[in-house]
Amino acid sequence: MATVLPHEGVESAPVAPVETPWRRFAADFLESPLAVAGLVVLLLIVGIALVAPFISPQNPYDLNQLDIMDGNLPPGAKSAPGYIYWLGSDDQGRDMLSGIFYGLRISLGVGVSSAVLALAIGLTVGLFAAYAGGKVEGFLMRVVDIQLSFPAILVALILLAVLGEGTWKVIAALVTVQWAYYARTVRGTALVERRKEYIEAALCLGLSHRRVMFRHLLPNCLPPLIVVATVQVAHAIALEATLSFLGIGLPITSPSLGLLIANGFEYLLSGKYWISFFPGVALLVTIVSINLVGDQLRDVLNPRLQK
């Protein structure tokens, strides 16, 4: 056996990096070129969404910058102030490229925040159900079953009809639709982990239930949850776009990709394809890239597929 040097900093021979779970995970993830491409595109999209106000040629919601005369220009046309509408403009003279940048910001923001909220709620419910067992578990899981037996779009429609319009109301509707998926996933994993001896061992050390639940049980339930969360972000974005397209989603003042698509819908048959087409492409690319990343995460984090 090699002797261990007392001074860690002084290394005589090249030492292989310690294989932390995190490093192994990163190496596994980078194995698929498709997933890496997905991740790069996703990071790019997130980057654009973050800095949208600084890179957009126009602020499409500042009325001072709009000119009705620039309405419905095809891609590549020049605007009155002199810059080029690379993706055309809509009927109000809004630059589609800028509109998409701003729309991504809203779509991603709503998708991610509703996914995070739903995750927090679902995780707590699922973990608690699995840990408590018995009647508590039975009750909570029946609630989950009932929730999941309704089509997502129907629940969201009804909720929005009752609550009315508004960004937070859309997020609330998305959370209501989605938390049950997380609860079911967490509970499934937690049931398995709960039976493992390290939980019993942690209890034998006299740790409190809350500590065992969140510190010992939760981290071991995370892998499948990360996968579900990724896919659910994509679902949330798609659902929000659907709701906005139907006109009951986000208000006109915070236009998401779905709203942009809806705006151009009436012009589609008159040949002005760009108003709906480009936001549609942006939505598609966003969702596909999230799903690519999610698929690879599932492969990497699934112990059964591990080499």
Place this chain on the structure above:
Amino acid sequence: MSDPTLLVEDLRTAFYTKAGVIRAVDGVSFQVGRGKILGLVGESGSGKSVTGFSIMGLVDPPGRIDGGRILFQGRNIVGLPEPEMRALRGSRLAMIFQDPMMTLNPVLRIDTQMIEAVKAHHPEVSDAEARARARDTLGQVGIPSPDERLKSYPHQFSGGMRQRVAIATALLNKPDLIIADEPTTALDVTIQGQILFEVQKLARQTGTALIWITHDLSVVASLADEVCVMYAGRVVEQGSVDDVLDHPTHPYTEGLLRSVPSANPRGQPLRQIPGMTPSLLRLPPGCAFRQRCERASAVCATAPEITVPVPGRRVRCFHPILATVPA
């Protein structure tokens, strides 16, 4: 002498399942003194582990302790409120489990887990002190360069090393009683020998009482002072290790001893106890062993009581084997 560290009296633990009541532990009594090691022997399902969990107060529903007393340092801990029980667990009472691959949390580093175990009972201890204590304890159980090892994750240890870490974690708060539930079953023989040696030494040095649950008679022979043989939730024979193993009086103990492969002549089919352990759901009345016992007679259909055929020996049998026992 003062109270023994642990005195179990007529302990009864049952599981109330839909299929019926399973009396996993049915009137078990024994005691362990300071620095003594008690071997709890029996086949799978004989109630050894449930006895251990009952002492720890960790019998999960639908199971519960129905009767009897568990006196830990003179105090009855059956039905103790959960906060008080939790204060005992991991500090005065510790448990070591069978599978070292499973007893450490795979996502937390060793230092995290050990420091947490110290601070759960001594919140006033600083992180640095807790770490120092973890390091010392790791050294105590024979882990080389404990400073480095503290920063490792469980998967970076071999099975034997993990079990040492688990034992070190149990020892952290210098418990008065350790319940070891088949801790060496999953390890190879040389590692098992080393760990038994360390544990024996620790029990002697620190005065910690030890209950060693196992089905391996050779482990009991080399480690324990006293032995309890359990069958179908009952203690069938009890006494000092040398007496019981050299001169078993209960037919079941004798059968167990004869089933040890090395006790059989080479080339002959290995001897075994005929039949299987009865289902605890449909336990026949009377002696639970009688259907597999060559000495059974009509009287065995009634439940045998504990008898003391020779001083220091307790047997639950109508027909104890007394011929070979020196008077």
